[in-house]
Amino acid sequence: MEQQNDTRSLILTTGRRLTAQQGYTGVGLSSLLKEAGVPKGSFYHYFASKEAYGCALLDEFVTQYGIVLKASLLHPDMDARARVFAYFEGWKEKQLSGNPEDRCLVVKLSAEVADLSGDMSNILQKGVSEIVTHLVQTLEQGVKDGTIAPLEDPLATAETLYHMWLGASLIASVSHSDAPFNSAMNATNMLVPAP
CATH class of the missing domain: 1.10.357.10 (Tetracycline Repressor, domain 2)
Known part of the structure; x- marks a missing residue:
């Protein structure tokens, strides 16, 4: 469970940094996941969509x-x-x-x-x-x-x-x-x- 929370937190922390720099629409899922070092499937485990992530x-x-x-x-x-x-x-x-x-x-x-x-x-x-x-x-x-x-x-x-x-x-x-x-x-x- 702790690893799940860590992965979710990592996605959000990385997203916060990228969004602060590029805006919400400027951050694509591919660049977010690459920057966070998280596979695409993991993203959808935590967030149903980019809007849910937002x-x-x-x-x-x-x-x-x-x-x-x-x-x-x-x-x-x-x-x-x-x-x-x-x-x-x-x-x-x-x-x-x-x-x-x-x-x-x-x-x-x-x-x-x-x-x-x-x-x-x-x-x-x-x-x-x-x-x-x-x-x-x-x-x-x-x-x-x-x-x-x-x-x-x-x-x-x-x-x-x-x-x-x-x-x-x-x-x-x-x-x-x-x-x-x-x-x-x-x-x-x-x-x-x-x-």
Whole structure:
């Protein structure tokens, strides 16, 4: 059983790296299996199709991202407002990283898989919803603990922040510049004001 999990994990780890570099549609099964050193029959033992594999890849990413997200937004040594800014500073650093694997798969794949797979889109949407939910909770904690000025609608603020940073990531990708992130951080300062 352990070898089966190891083989499945190897396929997903290799796929994560290749997908970060080439996108979902850019990674053919042949190149994935060759890179992983896994025979084609083994792939179909774990995944019924490339779409099922894509769902597993995204599920794993969303789960791992959720762990990192909670660690960032629940950091015990920082107040709520500082946690919001640390989260987005971390976002900026990862998206500007020279290593494609550091970058967010949601950013990389959201437009690409939206029309390809309803199941993959649903997984991405679930991940986005979890991010927004954690942002809302952190914003509400900040208002309650006095580190963030009262907000009219924490949910709308969290959604605006996420959408703005997603857009900044896409524009930074096109422009090869950190300017979109600097603009997003300035806007975040206005949207999440200190008291």
